[in-house]
Amino acid sequence: GENVEQHPSTLSVQEGDSAVIKCTYSDSASNYFPWYKQELGKGPQLIIDIRSNVGEKKDQRIAVTLNKTAKHFSLHITETQPEDSAVYFCAAKDFGNEKLTFGTGTRLTIIP
Amino acid sequence: GAVVSQHPSWVICKSGTSVKIECRSLDFQATTMFWYRQFPKQSLMLMATSNEGSKATYEQGVEKDKFLINHASLTLSTLTVTSAHPEDSSFYICSASRGDNEKLFFGSGTQLSVL
Numbered sequence: 001g002e003n004v005e006q007h008p009s010t011l012s013v014q015e016g017d018s019a020v021i022k023c024t025y026s027d028s029a030s031n032y033f034p035w036y037k038q039e040l041g042k043g044p045q046l047i048i049d050i051r052s053n054v055g056e057k058k059d060q061r062i063a064v065t066l067n068k069t070a071k072h073f074s075l076h077i078t079e080t081q082p083e084d085s086a087v088y089f090c091a092a093k094d095f096g097n098e099k100l101t102f103g104t105g106t107r108l109t110i111i112p
Numbered sequence: 113g114a115v116v117s118q119h120p121s122w123v124i125c126k127s128g129t130s131v132k133i134e135c136r137s138l139d140f141q142a143t144t145m146f147w148y149r150q151f152p153k154q155s156l157m158l159m160a161t162s163n164e165g166s167k168a169t170y171e172q173g174v175e176k177d178k179f180l181i182n183h184a185s186l187t188l189s190t191l192t193v194t195s196a197h198p199e200d201s202s203f204y205i206c207s208a209s210r211g212d213n214e215k216l217f218f219g220s221g222t223q224l225s226v227l
Contacts, residue, residue: 032214034215034216036218041203041221041223042220042221043116043118043205043207043218043219043220043221044156044205044207044218045218046215046216046217046218049214049215089155089156098144098146098161098209099146099158099161100216102155102156103155104154104155105153105154105155107153
């Protein structure tokens with residue numbers, strides 16, 4: 001089955017700087033890679049996703065890059081703000097599979 | 113956008129009682145819903161997958177008689193924790209798929225505390 005590793009587990013960034021979170025996956029059949037943001041006591045919120053036929057996707061301050069050959073994908077947050085502080089999860093799945101496999105999460109703290 | 117509503121957001125119950133958690137897709141029909149459990153500072157652990165009108169598929173190690181799942185309509189799935197015990201205390205989260213087999217949208221979660 002799929003295995004997703006996520007690094008780092010914690011990340012502190014000065015407000016205004018960029019944050020990068022990296023994930024690797026094991027199943028070459030995986031072709032859908034979403035990122036979720038989870039605030040304390042709430043459910044995960046989809047913030048961006050990417051399919052395997054695309055190498056990069058951007059939405060305002062958030063971008064995701066995918067390297068299929070190396071089987072890794074990354075989340076980039078630029079111009080970080082205090083409200084970006086949360087736990088971020090990457091995930092992966094095969095289009096024909098219903099289940100998402102989640103990474104272990106990254107606790108991002110933005111220092112004012 | 114796709115909204116998934118989950119209720120209650122928190123519940124406290126006595127040991128031995130049963131608790132029902134509801135998950136509703138508000139603006140789309142969810143052919144598949146998922147139930148997760150999350151312990152503090154940990155990732156989401158998939159408990160079961162439910163498809164409308166059929167029995168849920170449970171992950172290995174999840175007791176189907178303890179965690180009853182009903183997906184009676186395309187907009188509602190329920191999770192009932194039967195005879196709850198303190199070790200069942202956890203954050204339970206549902207998610208729903210619109211049927212395009214891709215994007216998953218999550219409910220806001222339910223914090224269950226069993227005394």
